[in-house]
Amino acid sequence: MLLAVRWRRVLVMIFLILLAAILTWIYWLYRPPYALYDYLTEKELQSARASDSMSNKSAKFVLFNQLQGAGFNNQVQEILIYHHLSLPFIWRPRFHQPLPLSAFLPGPTIDGVPVSFLEQICPQDDTVYIQIDALYDDLWRTSQKILARPEKCIIITNRIMHWNYLSSSALSQVWPSFQQYLGRYFAWSPQILDITRRTQKELRLRPHQSHYTQHDSSNQNQSGDSYMALHIRRGDFKSHCASLASSQTPFTTWASLSSLRDSRILSAITLQAQAHPHVRTLHILHDASIDHPNVYIDIMKLKAALTNPDWAARNGWGESGPMRRITESSMIPIKHGEYDFTVAVDMELARWADVFVGNGYSSLSSQVVAMKDGVGGWDPEGYYSDMIL
Structure with a gap:
C-alpha cells in the first residue's frame, strides 16, 4: 500500500514537471519579439525626426480616427484604405497602436x-x-475635398471606414484607384516574407508560376506542389456568419466585387477541383486555438471528406482523385518570437496559391482578394475564375 502511494506521488511529480516544461515552451515560442519591436519603434522615431517633413513648412498632416483593439x-x-485616401498627405496610424507598423506593413510608414x-x-x-x-456614395469624394483644405494639420474626429460603409456597394468606386495603390505601395515586412519562403519550402507549397513579377523573383523555380488555399473562420464567429447570411448582409470590402462568385465551402472546393485537376494539395488558413475546439473538428471533417476517394468520385472530381495532401496554419514552421506574423504569412501563402476559396464576410479573405489582383501579377483572363467566396 505504501509503495503504491509513493508511485502515485512520483507520477504526479512527473506530470507536474512535464506540464511546467510544456507551458514554458509555449510561453517561449509565442512570446512576441519585443526586442525587434523596440528596435523598429526607435528606428521609426529616428526616421521621422530626420524626415524633411518635420522642417518643411509646406508639409501637411492628417490624423484619422482609427479602429483599435480589433482583429489583424x-x-x-483600414490602414491601407486610409493611407490610400490620404496620399500625398503624411500620415501614420500610431494612435493607441502599441506595435511598430513597419514590422508588418513598411509601405504606409514611409x-x-x-x-x-x-x-x-x-x-x-x-x-x-x-x-x-x-452619404456612402459621396463619402470618398467628400473626404478627399476635406483633406485638400489649406490647414497644415487635419484631424478627423469620427471613424469613416465603419462596417456599414465597407460592406456597401459605394466602396466599389474606390477599387480602381486602390488597386493601383496596392501595386505601388503594398509590401509585407522582411520578417513576414522570410517566414513565408521558409513555409513554402518546408511544406512544399509551390507559388503559382504565372504570378511572378520582378518584385517576387525570389519565388521562382521553387519545387513543391501547386495548391489551393482555403480560409475558414474561427469557431466563435460561426453563428456570426450564419446571422449575416440569413439577414442577407453584403460581403465586406473587396469581397463584394461583382466579378467574384459565391458558394458553400465543399461545393466551392469541388468547383475549383474540377476546374483545376492538377491542384490536389490544400492549405487551410485558420486561427483555431485551444479555447475554440470546434475549428479543429471542422478541419478534421474537411480532411476526412476531401481525402476520401469515394467522396471525390461521387462529387465529380475526375481521374485526378481527391486531395492528396492537406497542410494548415498550425504547420507553419515558426521560430521563437515569430507568432505575431503567422496571420500575414497565411495571407501571403493564399496570395500565391493557384486557387483561393474564402469567406466573403471576412476581412482576411477580402484582403487576399485585393492582394491577388492589386499586387500579384495574375493573368487578368483567369483571375476571377481562380477565386470563389
Missing part, C-alpha cells in the same frame, strides 16, 4: 510621422478638427 485584418484594411509628434508639428492656429458626415 480589420486594422490592416515618410510618416508618429502621433507623439503631433504637438511639435501642428500649431493650434493651423489645425482643424473635422467630423466627416456624408
